[in-house]
Amino acid sequence: MPNPLIIEPIVRSALLEDLGRAGDLTTDAIVPDDAIAKAGLAARRSGRVAGLAAAIAAFRLLDPFAVIDILCGDGGDIAAGATIATIHGRARAILTGERTALNLLGRLSGIATATRALVAAVAGTQARIVCTRKTTPGLRALEKHAVRLGGGFNHRYGLDDAVLIKDNHIAIAGGVAAAVGRVRAGLGHMVKIEVEVDTLVQLAELLTLPVDAVLLDNMTPEQLRQAVAMVDRRMLTEASGNVTAATVRAIAESGVDMISVGWLTHSAPNLDIGLDIEFADDPDLRPDLRPEPGLTP
Amino acid sequence: MPNPLIIEPIVRSALLEDLGRAGDLTTDAIVPDDAIAKAGLAARRSGRVAGLAAAIAAFRLLDPFAVIDILCGDGGDIAAGATIATIHGRARAILTGERTALNLLGRLSGIATATRALVAAVAGTQARIVCTRKTTPGLRALEKHAVRLGGGFNHRYGLDDAVLIKDNHIAIAGGVAAAVGRVRAGLGHMVKIEVEVDTLVQLAELLTLPVDAVLLDNMTPEQLRQAVAMVDRRMLTEASGNVTAATVRAIAESGVDMISVGWLTHSAPNLDIGLDIEFADDPDLRPDLRPEPGLTP
C-alpha cells in the first residue's frame, strides 16, 4: 500500500488544478447548493480496478458527508457496464469532482488492467512482471500500487532504496568490479545491488561479484535462456526491453525471475470509466446528507 | 505558454519523488562529486518535441551551472536518432536527473507527437484538433501546452474558465433553456457557454438559445454533417467521441469547427527518448563548471 498520507495531497492538487480560482462555473450556476444526488462509477470496459481510494477522496474533499458504497474494490475485476462504487451526497460535489475522480481512476485502472494481461500471459512460469521508475511525475506511489493490484511487483521505488549499476556508472568507475566495490563499501546492509548487462560476456564477469540481481537488457529469449543457465541461481535474473503482450510469454519461458516493463506505467491506456447520475432524491427526505448552510466544505 | 512559475514546482516534486530521502545511492557511491560529463537527449523515434523546459529544469535544479545547448526546441520535429539538447555539467546531476527529465520529456513529446498526427490527418479541412480536461492529475498545464505544440488547440483549462452544460445539468435545471438562462444570469461577460447535445432534436432546441458553441457528442460523420448544416454558422460546432487516426478525417470533413480528443492527454504513448553520456571531459580543464566544494546544489 502506498503511504496513505500522500493520497489526499495528490487529489487536492488535482482538484485545485481543475477548479481554479472561480470553481465550477457551470455547476454552481445551475445546481442548487442543497441538491442531493446519487451517482455510480461505471466501467465502460472490463478491467482491473485501481485508484478507488483516490477517486473517493476527490468526492470526500468536496462533500465530507457523502455516503460511499464500494461494489468492486481496488484489485477487483470489473465487467463492462458494471458499477464500481456509488456516491450519495451533494449533487454539486458529485458533478464538480467527477472529472478529477475519473482521471485518477481511469489511469490507475488502466495500469492495473494492462498488468493483469501480462501476468496472465506468463501464468505457469516462474516470472514476475515488475514495473520501473518510468512513472508519471507526481503519481509514482499510486502507479506502483496499481501494478501490484494488477498482479505485478515493484522494482525499486526510487534512486534511494536500492542500487542499480548501469553502463555509465561502470564506465566512470573503470569497470564493474570497481563499481560494485565502491557501492559495497559505502552502503548499509539492507540495500540490495543489481547490475545491468547487455551481453553474456559482461554477465560472465559479473558472476564473480557479490551482487543480488542482474538486469539482462534487450536480450533475445534464447540469450536469456543462456544467461539463466550461466547464473544458475547465484543471483536473481531480470529481463527488460521489447516486452509486449506478444513477446512476454517467450521471455518468461527463458526462466528469468522477473520481467520489467516500462510502458506499464508510462503508456498503458486509461480504462474507460464513466459516472452515471440519478437525481431521484428529494433533499427533504435526506436531511442528514444536507450540508450546514454556508459551511461547506 | 503555461504559467512559467508552475514548471519548477512540478519538476522539483518529481525529483523529490525519485530521490527520496537518501538521494541517488548508486551515483553518489560511484561518481566523484567533481566529475564533469556531457550528455545528449536523443530521440529514439521521430516525433514532435514538447516538455524541454521541464526536462532542463530537472538538470538545473541539481546543477545550476550546467551548460545547456538546445538543438531542437519545443515544437520542433525531431528525427529518430537526432539529439534534442545537450547538457554539460556535473556528472552526478546528469545521472541523477536523467529519469525525471525523460519521464517528463517523453510524456509531453508523446502528446505533441500524437496531436501532430491528427492535425496532419485533417489538413485542408477547417477543423481544429482540441484536447479536453481528461489530463494527468498535476500535469494539466504542461499537457495542454504539449497539445498546442503539436498543432492542436485547447478547450477550456478547467471548470472555472468557461461553461460547458451537459445532460446532468440540463436534467437538474429542468431543460436546456432554463440551464442556459441560469448561467447567463450569473456569469461575467467574458465567459463563453457551450452545450452538449446527443441528438439533432436536442440541437434544434438549442439553436434558439444564446450560446457560443455546441458539443456534438458521439455522432456519426453523417449526423455531424446534418448538424453543421442546421447550425449554419450561428455557433461553433465541436465533435467528440470515437476519434481515432482512422476516423478523424471523415469527422473533419463533416464541416465541424473542432474535434475534441480525450485520449491525446490521457492515453497517448510516450515518445521514446534516451540520454547518452560522454565522459571525455577532464574536470581540471573545465574549472568553471566545477561546483564550490560542499555547497551544491
Added chain:
Amino acid sequence: MPNPLIIEPIVRSALLEDLGRAGDLTTDAIVPDDAIAKAGLAARRSGRVAGLAAAIAAFRLLDPFAVIDILCGDGGDIAAGATIATIHGRARAILTGERTALNLLGRLSGIATATRALVAAVAGTQARIVCTRKTTPGLRALEKHAVRLGGGFNHRYGLDDAVLIKDNHIAIAGGVAAAVGRVRAGLGHMVKIEVEVDTLVQLAELLTLPVDAVLLDNMTPEQLRQAVAMVDRRMLTEASGNVTAATVRAIAESGVDMISVGWLTHSAPNLDIGLDIEFADDPDLRPDLRPEPGLTP
C-alpha cells in the same frame, strides 16, 4: 462560488500569521482550556454580508466542534447592531480566532457593501457593475465572490481565462488588427477577446474586427453615449475610469453594458463588525462541547 478548497488554506495561513509560534499568550494564560463561551458576530454598521464561510473556518480550525448558527448568511443585508452569526464552543478558540475572522469578514463585507451601493445607483439601467484584477494579493477569489454577493459581476479572474488587449499589446503588434489576428490564431474557441480603446477613432477601427467586447477607458458620459451608438450591439461595451458613487449613474445612462470599478476590491473600506461574548455557560452543563483533554485541535 470560489473554489471551496481554497478557503481553508487562506484562513489557516491568516491564523498562523496571527498566532505565530507561541500562540495566544494572553488567552492561554487567562482562559482555562475547558471554558465554554458563546459569541455573536455583530455588525456595527449596516451592510451586505460576505466572507462568512471564511470567518467560520477561522473558529472551526481552532475548535472543530463549535456550534455555529447563521442568522444572516453571505449575500444577506444586515442592519447596524444585528447579529450575523453565533459561535458556541471553546472560549479560547473564540477569543483567539476573533481577529482573523473579523479581518476577513470585515474586508469582504466591505467590498459587498460598496458594490451594493453602486448596483443600487444604476438600478433601472442595463449596466452591470464589474470588478477588475486590482485585488488584494492572495484574496482574489474571495474578493471577486464578494463583488457578486454585492450584486456585481466579475470581469476575467486572471490573465489566463480571457483576453484583454491594451495599448502596449497593440503597440508591439503594430496595430490593433495585427494584435487581434495573433490572438485569434492561437487561442481556443472558448476564450473571449476584449480590446481597450481610449478614443472614438480607435473604436471605429476596432468595429471591423472579430472581438467580443470593447473597454472604453476614461471617456465622459457623452463620449460613452456616442461609443454605444457606434457599436450598435455588435460587441459588448464596458466603461472604466473615474467611477464613483457620484458619477456611476451618468455613466450607466450612456447605455454601456458594464462599468468596471477597480477600487471595489482594492480600496473599499472594511465593514465594521465586532464580536460580542457571553460567558454564561457552565462547562459542566455542556460536556458535549468540551474537547477531549490534550487533543485539541
Added chain:
Amino acid sequence: MPNPLIIEPIVRSALLEDLGRAGDLTTDAIVPDDAIAKAGLAARRSGRVAGLAAAIAAFRLLDPFAVIDILCGDGGDIAAGATIATIHGRARAILTGERTALNLLGRLSGIATATRALVAAVAGTQARIVCTRKTTPGLRALEKHAVRLGGGFNHRYGLDDAVLIKDNHIAIAGGVAAAVGRVRAGLGHMVKIEVEVDTLVQLAELLTLPVDAVLLDNMTPEQLRQAVAMVDRRMLTEASGNVTAATVRAIAESGVDMISVGWLTHSAPNLDIGLDIEFADDPDLRPDLRPEPGLTP
C-alpha cells in the same frame, strides 16, 4: 524590516493567482518571447513609497535578469507623475507582472501615505502613530512595515509577542488583578503586558498593578488628558478609537504616548501607481538581456 524570506512566497502566490494555469493569454499571443522593453513605475498621485521590494520581486520571478533602477526607494516621498523605478528586461515579464506588482505597491504605498499624513498631523507632540492587528490576511508583515515607512510604529505583530488584556479576559479571570496575575505567573521576562480600559475608574484600579502600558479605548481628548495625568508616567498610554485626520491632533495633544489606528492597514485607499512602457529597445542591441531560448524563467 519584515522577515526577508517571506516576500518571495507572497509575490509568487500572487502571481500564481493571476496567471492561473494557462499564463497570460494576451501577452503570450502577441509579444515575441525575445522582445525587450523598458518600463517605469510612475506615481499618478504624490505619496510615500512602500512595497518596492515586493513589486520588484514580481518582475524578477518572471525575468531573473531584468535590470532594475530605483529612483525613489521604500520610505521616499514621490511626487505625482514622478518615476519610482524602471525595469529593463523581457517585455513579456513586464506586461505579465505589471498588475501583481502594482497591486502590492499600490496597497503598501497607500498605507505608508496615510500613515505619513497622520504622523504629520501630530508633529510636535510626543505621540506615536501605531497600527493594530487589523491587517489584510496574508500581508501583515508587509503592511506593518509600510506603517513604519510612513513614520509610524508597530504595536504587537501577533497574539504571540506581547500581552494585551481586554474586557473579555478580565471577565473570565474575575477581575483585572487576577488577569494580570495569571499572565505574570506564566510568561517569560521579555514579554510586555498592556491592559485595555474604557473608563477612568478602571484605570484607577489598573494603576496599582505591574503592567507596562494601558490602552485607553474610545475616550474623548478630555478624558485622555485626565488619564494621562492619573498615569503620571507610571506606564505607557495608548489611545484608540475614532482616530481620523480631523481628530488625531486633539488626541495627541492629550499627552498620550501612542495613538493606534486600525484603518491604516484595513481601509487606507491604494496609492495610484501605474506602469508606463517604452519599446524603443531593439533586442539585437541588448543581447545580454535576452533569455536563453526555452529556459525562462
Added chain:
Amino acid sequence: MPNPLIIEPIVRSALLEDLGRAGDLTTDAIVPDDAIAKAGLAARRSGRVAGLAAAIAAFRLLDPFAVIDILCGDGGDIAAGATIATIHGRARAILTGERTALNLLGRLSGIATATRALVAAVAGTQARIVCTRKTTPGLRALEKHAVRLGGGFNHRYGLDDAVLIKDNHIAIAGGVAAAVGRVRAGLGHMVKIEVEVDTLVQLAELLTLPVDAVLLDNMTPEQLRQAVAMVDRRMLTEASGNVTAATVRAIAESGVDMISVGWLTHSAPNLDIGLDIEFADDPDLRPDLRPEPGLTP
C-alpha cells in the same frame, strides 16, 4: 501553549519522512487491514511528560477513529513502567505510527524532564530556569513548550519578538549607548530590550541606560552576586554559561532573576518511552472501530 495549528504539519511531515512513498512494507504485508489492537505508551524511566498531543496526532493521522485514553497528560510526572496513554484502533496505524510518535514524545519529555531537574535544584530561590533559541530546527515551539511543562520559562521565541543586544551589535553601533539608542528609536512600545555584558565594567555603563534586562554571560557566582547588587532591581538579571545540574544552585543563590540554559533544548537526552501492544481484540467485536473498506485514512 504553542500555536495549535503547527502541531499537525510537524507530525505529518515526520510521518511522511518515515513512510516514504511505499508506506510500511512490513506491517502492510503482515497485518490485515481490519485488524484492531490496543497499545500503551509506557515510560521505561521516570520523567515529566511532554509532547503527548504530537504523539497522539501521529496515530490520529493514520486512524482518525482511534480511541485515546490519557492517563498522564502533558506536564504530569510519570513513574518508570507506568502508562502515559493508550490507543485503541487499527493495528496498522498503531504499528506504523509508533516510531514517529515515540520520537516526538521521547524528545519533548526528555526536555521537560531535564528542565524539571534544574527547577527542582533551584527551589526556594527566586531564579527561573529559561531556555534559549538553541532549539532543534523545525521544533522550536514544541521544545519551548516542553520547557514550560518542565517548570521553566521561555526567553524570546525568535529574533522578532524581543531585542537582545550582543557584543557584535555594540561594536557596530560604536558603543552600548548608541546601540540602545538606535533600538529605542525604531521599535514599538511592546518590545523589551536586553543587553549582554561580560564584565562588571560593562554592566556599570549599562545601568545608566533604559533597558529592561541584562544578560550576565559566563560570570562566576561571586561575580553574579556583585552584579545583582549593582543592578539593585533596576532591571532584570539573567545568568548564562556553564549551567549544569552541579552549578545551577550556586548560580541561583547569587540572586539573579533568570538562568538560561541552551542545552535543555539542544542536548537533553530523550526520555525512554516505548509502546506495548496487545492484540486481544477480535475485530468482529469492535465493528465501530473498523475502517470503511478502502477508504482509510
Added chain:
Amino acid sequence: MPNPLIIEPIVRSALLEDLGRAGDLTTDAIVPDDAIAKAGLAARRSGRVAGLAAAIAAFRLLDPFAVIDILCGDGGDIAAGATIATIHGRARAILTGERTALNLLGRLSGIATATRALVAAVAGTQARIVCTRKTTPGLRALEKHAVRLGGGFNHRYGLDDAVLIKDNHIAIAGGVAAAVGRVRAGLGHMVKIEVEVDTLVQLAELLTLPVDAVLLDNMTPEQLRQAVAMVDRRMLTEASGNVTAATVRAIAESGVDMISVGWLTHSAPNLDIGLDIEFADDPDLRPDLRPEPGLTP
C-alpha cells in the same frame, strides 16, 4: 549524500521559525543595510564536522552573494579553536543567520562526533556502527548522513525501503515463518528482510527461513557470540540495546556484523561551535559584495 533538494527547505523553515514575521529586530535596528562583515565558524571543542552545507545555506538564503571559504569540510576532523569556514558578506545576513546555522551545524557535528567515537572504539573488529529510525522529526536525512560522515553506516531510512519484522508482527502473523512468508509473497526483489529475535531459541527457528539479516536485541556479549556461531555466516547479524562507549567494544568482539545505536541520532550532545565576527571591512572597499539597494535577498 542525502537528497540535495531537501536541504534548502529545512534551512528555510528553520530561518522562518527564528525570524518570524518581523525579522531580526535587534540587527535591523543597529546594523546598516550595507555593512559588510567577515565571520568564522569556530569549533569550541574538537570533533567531526557535519552539516556544513546546511549551515552555509542559512547564510546564502539571506545573502546570495556571500563569499564562503571552507577550511574543514563535512567529514573532516576539527581541533578545538580551529575555524571550519568563513563567511564574507552582508553583516546583517551573518548576524541574523548565525543561530540557525549553528543549531544545524552543532547538532549534526555532534552526531558525527559521537559516531566517530564509537567507530574508533570498535576499530579492528568487523563490526559496523549503524543508526536507527530514532531520529529528530524533520531531520532524518541530514542525521543519517551525519552518521556516515562519522564513519558509521545507515540501517533502513524508513518503513518503506526494507523490511524489519518485530515481535508484534510475528504475533499477529502467528509465527515467524508465517510472517516471513507473507512478506516474501508480496514484496519486490530489491527489498531485504531482517527479523528481530530476543533469544537464541527464536534464532534457531529463524535460521531455517529465507531472511537476509537478524537483529539480536538486548543480548549480552556472550549470547551474541553464541548467536554469531549459530548463524555461521548464513545471514548478517546485528546487535542492539545497551550500546555505550563502555560496552561497544565487547559487543563488537562477539563477531556481529553491525551494532545499531539509537541514541546517536536522538541524544548525542551538540558539538559546541560558535561564530566569531570581525567588522574591519569598509563597505566602500568591497562594492562587489554590496547588495543592490532595496532588493535583497
